[in-house]
Amino acid sequence: MTTSNAMEAAAMPSSISKSAAKITALVVDDDRTNRIMHQMLLKKLGIDNQVVVNGKEAVDAHSSGQSFDLILMDMDMPVMNGIEATRKLRSMGIRSVIAGVSSHSVEGEVGEFIEAGLDDYQQKPLTTAKLLSILHKLAKQATSLSFC
Numbered sequence: 728m729t730t731s732n733a734m735e736a737a738a739m740p741s742s743i744s745k746s747a748a749k750i751t752a753l754v755v756d757d758d759r760t761n762r763i764m765h766q767m768l769l770k771k772l773g774i775d776n777q778v779v780v781n782g783k784e785a786v787d788a789h790s791s792g793q794s795f796d797l798i799l800m801d802m803d804m805p806v807m808n809g810i811e812a813t814r815k816l817r818s819m820g821i822r823s824v825i826a827g828v829s830s831h832s833v834e835g836e837v838g839e840f841i842e843a844g845l846d847d848y849q850q851k852p853l854t855t856a857k858l859l860s861i862l863h864k865l866a867k868q869a870t871s872l873s874f875c
């Protein structure tokens with residue numbers, strides 16, 4: 728194990744690091760830089776992920792039978808925003824952990840977003856610490872996963 732790997736492993740709760748390979752995530756964001764950043768953070772924790780560029784594509788992915796343990800959902804997007812997409816996914820019976828990730832502050836205009844069916848909300852920029860806090864919610868909710 729290299730020094731940097733050892734440091735990363737030490738920073739991550741062992742319960743998550745052991746099972747991270749089993750977790751799948753979908754990044755939903757219209758901004759390329761955000762997509763790359765979120766993918767890098769997920770990859771660093773060993774989480775397989777896919778990206779789509781708006782809410783409609785996230786809904787379409789689920790309509791075609793795909794499913795993910797975690798969805799990182801932006802709020803402001805063209806075609807279909809995060810509020811509408813979250814509402815739609817919940818109405819389809821999708822029970823994945825959906826974490827809203829946007830530039831709006833929690834005190835700001837995110838009430839409607841949270842009420843649409845979010846499990847968690849984090850303000851951008853997303854960090855490893857924020858992602859770990861989302862993953863802890865996933866661990867609590869996904870009782871079928873081994874790390875509970």
Ligand SMILES: [Mg+2]
Nearest residue numbers: 757801803804
């Ligand atoms: Mg956006």
